[in-house]
Amino acid sequence: MGARLARLTVNPDAIAANWRWFARAAGKADCAGVVKADAYGLGADAAAAALLSAGCRSFFVATAVEGARVRDVVGAAPNIYVLNGAAPDEVRLLQQEELMPVLNSLAQIALWGDAGPAALHIDTGMNRLGISPDDVVEAGLLLPKPKLVMSHLACASTRGHEMNARQRAAFVTASHAFPGAKLSLAASAGAQLGEDYLFDMIRPGIGLYGWAGMDDGNPPLAAATTITAPVLQMRDVPAGESFGYGATKRADKPMRAATVALGYADGFLRSFTGSGYGVSGGARLPLLGRVSMDLVILDATAAPDLKAGDEVEFLGEGAPIEEVARAAGTLPYEILTTFAGTVRKNQA
Numbered sequence: 001m002g003a004r005l006a007r008l009t010v011n012p013d014a015i016a017a018n019w020r021w022f023a024r025a026a027g028k029a030d031c032a033g034v035v036k037a038d039a040y041g042l043g044a045d046a047a048a049a050a051l052l053s054a055g056c057r058s059f060f061v062a063t064a065v066e067g068a069r070v071r072d073v074v075g076a077a078p079n080i081y082v083l084n085g086a087a088p089d090e091v092r093l094l095q096q097e098e099l100m101p102v103l104n105s106l107a108q109i110a111l112w113g114d115a116g117p118a119a120l121h122i123d124t125g126m127n128r129l130g131i132s133p134d135d136v137v138e139a140g141l142l143l144p145k146p147k148l149v150m151s152h153l154a155c156a157s158t159r160g161h162e163m164n165a166r167q168r169a170a171f172v173t174a175s176h177a178f179p180g181a182k183l184s185l186a187a188s189a190g191a192q193l194g195e196d197y198l199f200d201m202i203r204p205g206i207g208l209y210g211w212a213g214m215d216d217g218n219p220p221l222a223a224a225t226t227i228t229a230p231v232l233q234m235r236d237v238p239a240g241e242s243f244g245y246g247a248t249k250r251a252d253k254p255m256r257a258a259t260v261a262l263g264y265a266d267g268f269l270r271s272f273t274g275s276g277y278g279v280s281g282g283a284r285l286p287l288l289g290r291v292s293m294d295l296v297i298l299d300a301t302a303a304p305d306l307k308a309g310d311e312v313e314f315l316g317e318g319a320p321i322e323e324v325a326r327a328a329g330t331l332p333y334e335i336l337t338t339f340a341g342t343v344r345k346n347q348a
């Protein structure tokens with residue numbers, strides 16, 4: 001393919017630097033790397049290689065197929081945990097690739113049997129995945145020596161949310177059913193809630209890709225990816241003319257506009273309409289009118305030298321992920337998987 005014009009570049013050094021930031025935050029605890037969902041759209045191969053070179057030795061994916069792919073990149077030694085557990089038709093692949101399922105129920109513990117080492121997820125209040133607290137004692141009898149006992153916080157992005165302390169306490173109580181087991185509770189945001197939340201391992205995902213995950217007060221992390229698209233045409237638009245579908249936006253004065261090769265076919269969400277922007281030479285160029293399939297129109301007033309063929313940045317150092325996500329009314333998670341993920345697939 002490679003027919004579409006928007007380009008994504010991933011910066012492995014930024015991913016490595018962000019991992020080191022979390023490894024420092026982890027103190028004595030281990031720092032894993034979450035590379036599920038194709039490393040949040042950036043490409044699991046490149047991300048896993050960058051993390052491995054930074055020193056990461058524990059990886060988390062969602063499915064056995066994702067795990068097999070990471071195994072190819074990182075080699076035999078690192079631990080690869082599969083968060084969605086073990087479905088009956090995944091058991092063979094899990095064994096073959098020496099992946100560790102994170103078992104989520106008594107039924108999964110029974111299914112897995114003694115097929116290999118496994119981890120255990122305890123539900124402490126999120127009601128998404130995990131063994132419910134009522135079943136923890138029985139789980140401890142069935143699988144007394146899990147490689148890792150973990151849980152996941154629902155509200156870690158909000159410092160001081162009462163759920164955090166409540167889930168932590170439930171986790172500590174549940175862990176008594178597995179004496180000596182290694183424990184893990186925190187993802188990117190949880191790792192910033194203080195030492196009490198670090199246990200034996202933290203599991204950052206989004207932080208590795210450039211956003212620390214807190215509602216406010218995020219530390220600056222390195223931009224792991226840049227997305228650019230080229231200007232196809234410059235136009236001088238007289239006052240009173242309109243831009244794009246629906247003629248929703250009018251020029252209230254003579255304007256210079258740039259038509260850029262980016263649209264929802266590239267995962268550039270229609271909800272950027274009215275609030276999105278591109279960046280050229282340090283200047284922010286607001287979107288004019290609606291996003292369309294392959295094109296957006298930008299107000300080029302602030303970039304007088306912009307010309308056809310120039311690249312405009314839509315995600316990266318000039319267009320930080322947190323602000324870009326806010327402009328589309330979504331979170332960095334969705335910007336990476338949807339926008340970055342689509343641009344990447346389109347250029348593969």
Ligand SMILES: *Cc1c(COP(=O)(O)O)cnc(C)c1O
Binds near residue numbers: 152204
């Ligand atoms: C996705 C996920 C993580 C990583 O979360 P981030 O917020 O991206 O750091 C960690 N643990 C579990 C169980 C997850 O599902």
